[in-house]
Amino acid sequence: MVNIFKKVDNSSQLETDPLLGSKAEIQPFWKKSWFIICMVILIVVVFSTIILYVFYHKNGSLNDIHHVESKENAFTFNATTSSDNPVNVESNENVVTYNGATSSNNSVNVEYKSYPTSRVSSIATTNGDYFKQCAPAVTCNPDDIYRTYNGSCNNLQNPNWGAALTPFYRLMNAEFDDGNNTFRVQLDGKPLPSARQVGVTLFYMRDIRNYDHANNELLVPWGQFLTHDISYYPDDIRNDSTPAHLDHCFEKDKTKIPIECETAILIAADDPVYSQYNVSLFKFVRSTTSVNFSCPLTPRTILNRNTQYIDASHVYGSNKKTADGLRTFANGKLRSRILEDEEYCPQNADSEFKDGPLGKSDVQFAAGDVNVNQNLAIALFQNLFLRYHNHLADEIQTLNPSWSDERVYQETRRIVGAIIQVITYEHFLPILLGDEYMKEYGLTGQTTYDPSINSALAQEMTSGAFRAVHNIIPAKFNLISANYSIIDEVEPSRVLLQPDLLIGNFDNMLRGFLDTPGRAVQPSYNNLITNVVFKIPNLDGYSGFDLMSYDIQRGRDNGLPPYNKMRQLCGLKKANTFKDLSDLISSEDIETLKSLYSTVHDIDYIVGALLEKPRNGSMVGPSTACVIGDSFYRFKVGDRFFYDILGQPGSFTPEQIKSLKKITLSHIMCASSNLGHMQKETFRYVDPKIMSSIMYSCESYKLDLSPWKEVQ
Numbered sequence: 001m002v003n004i005f006k007k008v009d010n011s012s013q014l015e016t017d018p019l020l021g022s023k024a025e026i027q028p029f030w031k032k033s034w035f036i037i038c039m040v041i042l043i044v045v046v047f048s049t050i051i052l053y054v055f056y057h058k059n060g061s062l063n064d065i066h067h068v069e070s071k072e073n074a075f076t077f078n079a080t081t082s083s084d085n086p087v088n089v090e091s092n093e094n095v096v097t098y099n100g101a102t103s104s105n106n107s108v109n110v111e112y113k114s115y116p117t118s119r120v121s122s123i124a125t126t127n128g129d130y131f132k133q134c135a136p137a138v139t140c141n142p143d144d145i146y147r148t149y150n151g152s153c154n155n156l157q158n159p160n161w162g163a164a165l166t167p168f169y170r171l172m173n174a175e176f177d178d179g180n181n182t183f184r185v186q187l188d189g190k191p192l193p194s195a196r197q198v199g200v201t202l203f204y205m206r207d208i209r210n211y212d213h214a215n216n217e218l219l220v221p222w223g224q225f226l227t228h229d230i231s232y233y234p235d236d237i238r239n240d241s242t243p244a245h246l247d248h249c250f251e252k253d254k255t256k257i258p259i260e261c262e263t264a265i266l267i268a269a270d271d272p273v274y275s276q277y278n279v280s281l282f283k284f285v286r287s288t289t290s291v292n293f294s295c296p297l298t299p300r301t302i303l304n305r306n307t308q309y310i311d312a313s314h315v316y317g318s319n320k321k322t323a324d325g326l327r328t329f330a331n332g333k334l335r336s337r338i339l340e341d342e343e344y345c346p347q348n349a350d351s352e353f354k355d356g357p358l359g360k361s362d363v364q365f366a367a368g369d370v371n372v373n374q375n376l377a378i379a380l381f382q383n384l385f386l387r388y389h390n391h392l393a394d395e396i397q398t399l400n401p402s403w404s405d406e407r408v409y410q411e412t413r414r415i416v417g418a419i420i421q422v423i424t425y426e427h428f429l430p431i432l433l434g435d436e437y438m439k440e441y442g443l444t445g446q447t448t449y450d451p452s453i454n455s456a457l458a459q460e461m462t463s464g465a466f467r468a469v470h471n472i473i474p475a476k477f478n479l480i481s482a483n484y485s486i487i488d489e490v491e492p493s494r495v496l497l498q499p500d501l502l503i504g505n506f507d508n509m510l511r512g513f514l515d516t517p518g519r520a521v522q523p524s525y526n527n528l529i530t531n532v533v534f535k536i537p538n539l540d541g542y543s544g545f546d547l548m549s550y551d552i553q554r555g556r557d558n559g560l561p562p563y564n565k566m567r568q569l570c571g572l573k574k575a576n577t578f579k580d581l582s583d584l585i586s587s588e589d590i591e592t593l594k595s596l597y598s599t600v601h602d603i604d605y606i607v608g609a610l611l612e613k614p615r616n617g618s619m620v621g622p623s624t625a626c627v628i629g630d631s632f633y634r635f636k637v638g639d640r641f642f643y644d645i646l647g648q649p650g651s652f653t654p655e656q657i658k659s660l661k662k663i664t665l666s667h668i669m670c671a672s673s674n675l676g677h678m679q680k681e682t683f684r685y686v687d688p689k690i691m692s693s694i695m696y697s698c699e700s701y702k703l704d705l706s707p708w709k710e711v712q
């Protein structure tokens with residue numbers, strides 16, 4: 001072993017100089033230049049440390065990084081803070097940024113993994129069951145240039161992947177108490193706390209941050225419109241008619257609760273809203289399962305009725321019958337009707353909601369998705385795209401007069417699907433997720449098709465992560481006139497299934513979403529959408545609507561894993577105690593969680609997701625972002641018809657892609673309304689009175705269709 005502690009003989013100051021080869025006089029070490037330089041550096045370091053220490057203490061920034069680890073693609077930070085002020089942790093390599101408020105116990109741990117082009121790997125073992133046991137036989141034509149209506153044959157090796165009426169994908173195995181069907185219980189065997197109780201205790205009257213002045217309210221109808229393209233799983237109401245089914249659950253005799261009432265959401269006697277109406281529960285109907293389609297899979301498996309690709313199936317339908325029913329079969333156009341001189345979706349003659357639970361609506365639209373009438377915002381967007389389809393079909397037919405109705409219809413359908421993808425990936429997701437998550441989850445840049453990727457929508461996404469975006473639904477929709485004054489406002493919660501208000505208000509509603517700042521991101525939903533009481537016409541009593549309770553209960557209904565498991569799936573540290581949640585959840589909320597749940601392992605996914613602090617530049621926390629990011633990655637690389645994929649029979653030409661990439665939601669709104677002027681970044685809030693100079697005339701928003709002109 002080499003002894004590094006050389007013994008210095010102080011009696012002899014002379015040693016052989018290796019360069020001069022002669023004896024040289026050795027100076028005392030304090031006179032040597034290396035020593036002087038070292039001392040100067042030391043003094044500078046000590047002084048700057050003192051200055052930084054004082055500065056950081058004052059600003060509440062990081063003062064003790066006691067663990068910093070950098071693996072190939074992962075960064076871990078554990079740090080303590082000294083005050084209650086916000087903390088910034090930044091790493092320049094691979095850009096991992098966190099900006100969160102400290103919890104009152106002054107401890108912040110941030111652990112983010114950076115996945116440059118990666119995603120979550122499913123660890124569920126049941127994803128293949130439906131395809132082995134129940135999937136219909138399908139024959140595909142690999143040369144087809146248009147999508148099928150139900151999404152089959154997109155993936156030629158697995159033709160049923162992503163098709164309508166196939167199961168949601170699971171990232172983790174379903175969690176049911178009996179393994180198959182009954183609601184998850186807590187680790188100590190107790191039932192989970194009532195979904196309403198959780199909502200009230202954590203979120204009631206928590207509306208403190210009102211506006212997000214960077215974005216307008218259009219994120220909400222777009223988010224919902226997009227949801228209706230990729231998801232639909234109705235309640236299981238096989239044997240009863242809406243809305244009276246389950247009314248018997250209200251009966252006072254609680255000695256024998258019918259099985260179908262067991263999943264009702266219990267309301268406590270001291271509920272701040274419902275106690276005064278003597279309402280003791282919300283009816284809750286479980287989702288329809290594969291059993292309804294003669295496919296008795298276990299555990300409980302939910303089939304998605306809409307195609308699971310972003311393909312405008314909510315405009316056209318997820319099966320041929322619906323699609324045909326919406327067509328005129330002339331010039332590629334969709335059926336529509338004129339009301340008060342404007343074009344609207346056709347009437348749905350069979351609608352069961354003419355006498356809806358909240359009132360009567362003479363207007364019931366028909367569209368590709370049966371939920372077109374759910375609320376005014378989604379109805380507005382369905383009508384917007386109906387108008388846009390017909391506008392585009394006219395232009396394409398004019399450009400190519402010889403094209404048949406079928407060709408014009410299919411080509412327009414193909415472009416509309418592509419436009420929804422462009423707006424989603426270029427404009428919507430960067431705001432929702434932020435640029436860093438966009439890069440981490442591989443959501444930017446040229447798409448390369450990967451047939452090994454199943455594009456089906458994750459159960460954890462549709463019953464959990466994407467619903468967390470319900471927190472930006474505003475309490476009121478403004479109707480704004482052409483001179484920018486608010487002429488009316490409607491509560492979305494009160495106009496469910498009542499789309500007649502849209503007639504004559506189309507432009508006013510669009511202006512309302514465009515010219516109103518969005519609801520700020522925060523853990524709670526707006527107070528109205530969670531606390532609306534209404535009288536059921538055919539029941540002598542009151543009922544209510546609470547989106548938060550339904551979201552929590554739906555997660556349990558569909559067997560979502562609890563929050564702690566989702567954290568781990570997303571690369572976050574498993575919490576062993578409630579305190580371990582302090583990396584992303586405030587200590588006040590942790591205390592409330594403790595009062596509701598038996599252990600940290602019992603917390604519902606959406607509850608944790610809503611409480612997590614969003615990463616800087618994103619509207620969601622990491623265990624929400626990871627599921628949303630993974631889903632949109634699969635919708636992109638697993639879709640053979642994705643708009644910028646090259647080399648497939650259905651691919652657009654490079655010139656067409658160039659033209660499509662320029663489209664914004666402003667183009668659609670200009671072509672389908674009388675607005676006249678639009679801003680370039682449609683989702684950004686621009687005060688119309690002050691910023692009118694940066695609004696552009698609708699003349700400048702025209703999709704260049706020349707690449708679609710067929711060369712004769």
Ligand code: HEM
Pocket residue numbers: 219220221222223224227231232233375377461462463466467469470473492493547550551554
């Ligand atoms: C005015 C706006 C909105 C209203 C009134 C609304 C209302 C609802 C309701 C009533 C449900 C069904 C609840 C249940 O019984 O389980 C639902 C489901 C859902 N919502 Fe929203 N929502 C709105 C906007 C949004 C937005 C902005 C997003 C996401 C960006 C979103 C994502 C979802 C998802 C993923 C589901 C489950 C999908 C499904 O049922 O197939 N919603 N929403």
Ligand SMILES: [Ca+2]
Pocket residue numbers: 229230306307308309310311312313314
């Ligand atoms: Ca679809």
